[in-house]
Amino acid sequence: MAPPSFVSQEEFNVFHTIDRKLYTLLVINLWRDPVESMQVIALWLWLERVGFKNVVQKILSLPYILTNELADEAVTCLDVINNDQLASLSEGNDIPLMQSLIDRDLSLQFFNKHRLIATQGIARIVNEVCIRALRDIMQHAIERNATRSLADSQKVMSHSLQQPTVQPGLPQVGFGPGADVELPWTQESEVPPDDRTMFVTFSKGYPVHEWEVREFFTRAYGDCIESLHMQEVPPDEQSLFARIVFRSESAIEIILSGMSKAKFTINGKHVWARKFVPKRLKPSLPAAPPVNLPV
Template identity: 25%
Template sequence: MALLVTVGNLCDLHVVARSFLILLSEKLSYDLKLSLLIMALFMWLQDQNNDPFVIHRLLHKSDNVALEMVIREAVHYINFLSSDSSENLSINPPFFGNPLGLTIPIKSLYQSKYTAISGIKRYLRTTCFRVFFDILSSKLRFDSSIRFLPYQLIHIPGSPNPTFGPIYFKNWPRSHVFTTNFEICSWINAQGYVEDEEDRSLYVTFSHGFSVSKDELRKLFTSNFGDCVQNVDMSHTTHSRQVLFARLIMKCVEVIDFILKGKTVAKFKIRGKHVWAKKYKCQKPCM
């Protein structure tokens, strides 16, 4: 006989994270959008450190000053991730030691910008989307523009975010019963998120008058960084048919940070001519 598991049961498994969200939005008075970004950041930090008790230790800190300093460092890091001129923000970040005893603290992650953005988006789209719905609904209950229907997708005020995209949740009935083990495991383990191609893409430009082929571009990056290229898009051309730029879709977002090394632009050479690579930015507005 199958075990019946409800949304309420799975929310109860995230009681620590739910308590932390209440602390952020009520005691520390952060707005809902920033509270969820901080929440997703610390969930991702737990992954990076292979330490499921990071949020638990933060929540139970007896020293309120230390707690607020850790949150301030997290907010600065989120601002760094959101800024186009993020190299300047990484010069003098607020470091307050390592009160959480992290193997990989925030201060070591300033060269992992795009990996962090993708990691935060993963938790916004999975755990945060799933297990905070009742808390978020109660905070928004006086917003007359929102219809709180069962299974309704509800966007957080201030969403979409230019860096992290839409921030929303589903208004789950707590009595909703999961019918498969896959659904249950997905909720518990934050599964179900696939990295956007945009998150894994580089924008590459060439010297004027210098023709570069797809094979040359692929070879440039695979010879320097291993088997990392999924696809090379050179479909956009000028009237003269000369290709001036390309979009490289990489196999994982981590390689983007490895290539850029914390810089805005990385420079390479093909047959003695310069090739410049930077993070690809989708021109479509966030939905």
């Protein structure tokens, strides 16, 4: 329930402390787009309003890497909500982490079916809650990003002036679908592990074991895995994600066939894979001082 309209800005911020904390994590710690992230927060708040309980609180309890993936899934949901020209939707569930978080049936079809209600509800939350509660954090993120962008541009320009010009007509070597890749894979130790890492997620209720993941990719692509890191969970819980570090960066391009995301079936269980994108972490904004809300 939204706070009364007569509360001060400070009281309003305190009322939305966890929303501000999650937004700060997205735009400051994970460097996500501030405007898009406001829509993401509004989507999660809308889900709470239509009956999915404690979405924001549950997300805040997760590791950063899962929060970032959930934000990506939320963007996919927003694309479905805002695009009435989508030809078709996958019969499978393309938002496995969100479904696992909600612990109820939730798919892209749900958002497509309720597009009108979702559009109106999210817009109202943005206007009545997000703009007021998150405006200062958004402004801080935009200014920080602009400063970093300018510094990066100057660095790239300075670097490019020192590089020799590439002569036209010379053949370019690359990898991708259909490329002639020599096996076994060559260990690319000079390439940072993060650049050779793929992130995979699993559906809740359909546990996938480490040996299954390793066996699937080894059988299909040879001895391509350097290391595999499953999410650490208690013995009675299932891992919802894993990170796979490959020997060669090109292995990821071949496995994903040039796509940003791909779905595989391992022993009858769906697995979603995408290239791992590490995020730069920055300190969060200081929390607002506690204020008692009027009864």
